[in-house]
Amino acid sequence: MLAAAGLGWYFLGEHTVRNENNTVANLGTSHETPQGKPSHLDESSLREVGSLDKESIKSSLGTSSEKAVLPEKNFDFLANYCLNCHDAEKEEGEVNLEDLDFHITTIEQAELWQSVLNAINSGEMPPEDKKQPKSQEKADFLESLSNTMVDARKVLSDSGGKITMSRLNKREYQNSLDALLGVKLDEKFLPADGGSNDFDTVGASLFLSSSKLEEYLKSGRKALDEFYLKRAARNVKPFVYRVEPEILIKKARENSQKAKKDAKKPQHYGGGKYGQHYARLPHNDKGAYLMLTTGNVLIHLNPKKEMPPGTYTLRVAGGVTAESPSYRHFIELGHPEEGKNIKSQLDGFPIKSLHITGRPGQPNVTETQIRVGMDTRRDFVIRERQPTAWGHLRKILNKEQNRNGYGHEPSIWIDWIEIEGPIVQNQAKSPLDQILDLHHEKSTGDQFKRARNIIKDFAIKALRENQPSAQFVDALLEIFKRQLKIDKDFDVAIRKPLSIILASPGFIYLNEPGREGNPRGLSDRELAVRLSYFLWSSPPDDRLISLANKRELRNPKVLRQEVERMIKDPKAHHFAAGLVHQWLDMERLDLFQFNGQTFREFDENTREASREEVYQSFLYLLRSSEQGQVHNLLKSDYVVVNAMMASYYGLEGVKGDHYRKVSLANNSPRGGLLGMAAIHVMGSDGRESNPVERGAWVLRHILNDPPPPAPANVPQISRLDDKVLTKRQRLVAHQEEPQCASCHRKIDPIGFGMENFDASGKWRGSYTTATMDKATRKKNKGFKPKKVDASGALYKGPAFADFFELRDRISERKEDFSQGFIEALIEYGLRRPYAFTDDELTSQIMASAKRQDYQLVDFIHGIVQSKQFQSK
Structure with a gap:
């Protein structure tokens, strides 16, 4: 247990700790208590060792010429x-x-x-x-x-450019454990970040409380337990689990016939018109058709119960019927819902979706990998992708049954499914694996010497090549000795000191020691760490450390080469997801559930695919030498999509689940952020498009001209309550109030310019009742389809006739867009709020980017090469 909750300073190693009262423990490197005695570093000895020193951690507002x-x-x-x-x-x-x-x-x-x-x-x-x-x-x-x-x-709120001491956020902590142990701990076991409107890299919002230290100890131990299970699986012979669904159906049918009086037995095969229809389907003796709501809805996969943690390959051989629409060519993998009568539902959201491309009788094999953790359920199901709420499909089923007698036409035929693993060949060993292999049981006859070597080497890796003191290692060795007497097992006892290392400030914090008021340049090692967490959200790899040890990393040419290498690495996805998600306020994408009957194609799979489209479009520009200009995020003649998003946008010929560049027709509304479904979904409430949300989002994130917060107690126009008005008419009336007009005259024209996109981001030419819910449809009784009027004029700017002209006008504002992007990049990369003192740096990056025709990668080079990024 921790000594005191919320007060004082906590000793976990050799670095400074900030607690929830914003106090600091500066323990230096002596690893001694105030009495000069070595400290024991188990949970019961995380103790108070100093007094409060608020002046030493007070943030200066700095000075600014901005007024x-x-x-x-x-x-x-x-x-x-x-x-x-x-x-x-x-x-x-x-x-x-x-x-x-x-x-x-x-x-x-x-x-x-x-x-x-x-x-x-x-x-x-x-x-x-x-x-x-x-x-x-x-x-x-x-x-x-x-x-x-x-x-x-x-x-x-100007911080004067000061970088607050920063701990790892939840993403970085998860990635750091993965880099050290090869274990991706489930998000529910990760300590939460502090609430803040800043980026999650901003140090001021990442305080460390006593309770959070307890969480880090538990999380580190859990990750280590899973690591040892995975390590043991290296000696397990990989197995192949195969399902032939037609055999399962045959057995289910036989069992159903024997127990047809048992109402609780699922009728997998079905009877009546459905059974007659299914029996006539071609190739039903060689595979099985997935049905949406009746019959063969799920294919259950129950591999070996002793399935150890690790990576597994999932293969699905199947095909789709020629008559089925493209959005029904996808399956989803998940866990079966437990304890419910409806046996077609998943427990939570799908794990992932897969594109099926063959034909019945002529299957293609689709392959993916899944990670199984210590707490992952070992039972899986495959089903055709569908809305989360089963009731929405049920209503469609009733209509289909009235039409044909049996329900939905089948779309997907499955030949077989395989799960193979755990995969150990060609898998890079984690640093802890390498350390344990080096200091194996026979390497020395002295188990305490072996433990000390393991503790020391692991501490060096966990502290990102920072050498621990001898006292620190000795204290952890004492903990191991005591634990060994209890556990009687070396591999179990060693986990306690290793878990303490994973809860130490040297691991949790990005340690860049310095004195107040005395800025200094980062060492090469510190620069390697900062660069790696900036572009990868994870620790530096061996190449970065090697360059740092040779003191070559600060060389501008070498640094530029490393940035180019790092953004091509798969780990750069962490940069795209971390920066872009927060820069564009994409948390709103998860706020609303869509009616599966009204918005048939927008399910959880589409939500995730549309989110990934934004990230992948950013990554494509970052890595592209030909079309890497930042203004391609405003307007482009291509999209970066997978088969699911291509189907959603009506683009043909795109197969597979990977994202790639796809060229667009000249008249396409897609291409650039304003054509992406995710952006328009964020500008809706799950039922209707919201011009105000969309217009405000464009002002805030595209034009870098954020509107002020909405005023409180805005008066309602009660005289319009009973009138059937378009959204444009209602908002124009809203502007009769001056306090509303001051903002809405800037916001609304942009929002209405995007009204051709419905709530789910689908293109429409007219307003209809098709996407209205029952209550709205009743309120608008007698409503006739009306053509969308997307014309307008930017406030104090040019007019536009439609969405395409609006997009053109906005894409001309690339300097405003770049300015906002640079400010976000500085805050994210320097791990503190953007300050007016950064204006000069912004101007430098902008000038350099202009010379390179606004290549996105040059914005990254600009901040990495800056004095601010390379200084503490």
Whole structure:
């Protein structure tokens, strides 16, 4: 147990620890308590060893030449409508605006100005019995003050470029365990990150509490237990588990006939018109057809119960009927739902989906790999992909049964399924595997010497080539000796000191020691670590460490070559997923469930595929030497998709589950972020498109012109409640209120320019009732299809006739887009909020990128080659 919860400082090794009260333990490298005695490093000895020193960790706001100043033109508005009540003499509500400085330099000033903004936005001020401003006058003032408040927030949160000490976030911790042990710990066993609106790399939001230390100890031990199970599997002969589904169906049919009175028995084969229909299907004696809701819905896979943790190959031989639509050419792998009467459902979401490309009787083999962990269920099922909610398909089934008597037409025919593994050949050994192989049982007759060697070598790897002190290793060896007396087994006892290493600050923190106020350049080793966690979210590999040891990594030419190498590595996907997901606020993609009857093709598989399309499009540009310009994220003549997304977009000839570049027709609305389904899904509520969300997202992430937060207590236009209006008509009426007009006149035109995309990101030419739910359809009784009007004009900018012209206008704003991307890149890469002190760095990166025609990779080179990235 930990000594104290939330107070004091905790000793886990040789580095500084920040606890939840933002205090710091600076333990140096002596590994001694204040009394000078060596510390024991098991869980019961994580103790307080110092006193609070808040001054040593206080963050400076720094200085900035940037100012938050409300333009003087707004004084007349305040004089005419506010100061008659809120001057130094009257101070109604104890508010004096007469002495309030237009230059906002303090939090207190900013809070009062925000109160002014909120009061006018809500309509509370001026009071109804006072003189009222004209609508345009009020809207202009609100816009000016809103923009000033955005500037004030930036100025007052400026960190002055200081990089806060940073621990590994959840992604990095998971990847670091994987790099050390070859174990990808399930997310539910990972300590959570702190809540923050910043990137998850920002150190200030990644505090370390006493309870979190306990979590790290448990997580590290769990990962080690799984490692030893996987290591033991190296001596297990791989097995092949094969399923012939037609044989399973035959047996199920025979069992069903014997026990047909048992209502709980699943009717796998089925009877009546369904059974008659199935019996007529070709090749049903050589394979099985997957049915959506009745009959052979699931194929169960139950490999050996002793299936050890590791990597397994899944192979599926199958085909699809020529008549079936392309979106029904996919299967999904998952775990069967337990304890329910409906036997067609999965336990949670699918593990993955697979594209089936053969024909019945002429199967093609689709292959993938799955990782099985210590806690992974050993029973699997295959089914045709379908909506998560079974009831949505049931409604479609009823219509189909009324039409043909048996239900859905079959689409997928399965010949056989195999699971092979665990795969050990050609698999690179983890660092801990290599250490244990080097210090094997026969390497020395002294088991304590062997344990010490293992502890020391593992500590070096875990601390990212930082040498542990002799006292640190000795203390861990003492823990091993005590544990060995309890466990009687070397391989079990050694896990405790190893797990403590995995909970030590040297592992959890990216250790870059320095003194307050004295910036310094990073050492080559520190630079290797920072670069690796930037581009891979994981520890440096042997090549980076080798270059660092030879002191060659800081050479600009070598550093550039390493960046090029690293972005081509599969681990660069961690960079794309980590940066892009947060930069584009993609967490909204998971907020809403879609009705499987209304949006038949948008299921959990599509959601994941659309998310991956965004990441893969970014990676393609990052790695491309010909089309790698950043503005291809705004508009392009291609997409980067797999078969599922190609089917979703109506693109033919794309097979397989891997992502690749696919050229588009000249009139395609796809190509670039504004054509991607994921972006439009985020701009909906799962039922209807939301022009306001979409317009605000474009302003925030594409044009780098974020609108201010929505005002509180926005008045509703009750006179329109009973009227059948289009979204455009309703939002135009909404702008009758000045506090709404100040924002919506910028947001709404962009949002309506994307109205050709429905809630699920499908292209439409007209509004219909097809995608309306029952309540909305009833409310809009008598509604007739109406052509989508996507015309408009950018605020104080050019007009556009449709989505295609809007996309053209937006793609011309590549400098604004690049500016926003650079700011996100700096915050993500330097692990602290973007500051006004970074403006010079931004200008340098922008200038360099312009010279290279905005090649995406040059933005990465720009930050990596910068003094800021290479300094502490």
